[in-house]
Amino acid sequence: MNAKSILIDQLNACYxxxxxxxxxxxxxxDLSAEQAANEHASKQSIWGIVNHLIFWNEKWLERFEVGNFEIDGEINNDDTFYVDPDTINDSEWNRTLQRLETVFRSWTVALEESDEFKLTSEIPSYYNAPWWGVVSNLSIHNAYHIGQIMLLKKTMQNQ
Structure with a gap:
């Protein structure tokens, strides 16, 4: 088993x-838009966390595909959780779910088409971290937030 297959396995396990x-x-x-947008005591919503996951998976996928990049210090992480209250409806929720599916599918394709050299190459502008490490940590980040989403959903079901 090589790094590529392990990373694909991690991403697929998350999604x-x-x-x-x-x-x-x-x-x-099985969540409606209203359920997904419901803010819990933590002031977080499932939809907001999904938006955050989409943002970071798309951002790192773009960086992976471009190769060399500079880290954008202008990103406010709190903004990545934003849900526009004027667009809380099932149609927008379904669009959000489609974006989520697309980014996970795109990651799988990008990894399948990459070579081992790409995955072992270091990113000078990101602490010289190798790409395999960055993608692996992205999967850990995904898993962390999936746990949050699961807890929020269970909380909702128990109310």
């Missing part, structure tokens, strides 16, 4: 492969 935890696709499939 759609049943493994150690319920994958994100399964957690989200």
């Amino acid at each position: 759609h492969d049943k493994s150690w935890f319920i994958p994100l696709q399964d957690i989200l499939k």
Whole structure:
């Protein structure tokens, strides 16, 4: 097994492969827009966390595809959780879910088409971290937030 197959396995486990935890696709499939946008005591919503995951997965995918990049210090992480209250409807929620599916599918394709050299190459503008490490940490980030989403959903179901 090589780095590429391990990274693809990690991303798939986060999104759609049943493994150690319920994958994100399964957690989200029966939620309405209203349920997804509901803010809990933590002031977070499932929709907001999904937006955050989409933002960072798209951002790192873009960086991966471009190769050399500069880190944008202008990103306010809190803004990545934003849900526009004027667009809380099932149509927009379904668009959000489609974006989520697209970015996970795009990551799989990008990794399948990459070579091992790309994955072992270092990113000078990002602490000389190798790409395999960055993508692996992205999967850990995804898993962390999937756990939050699962807890929010269980809280909602128990109310």
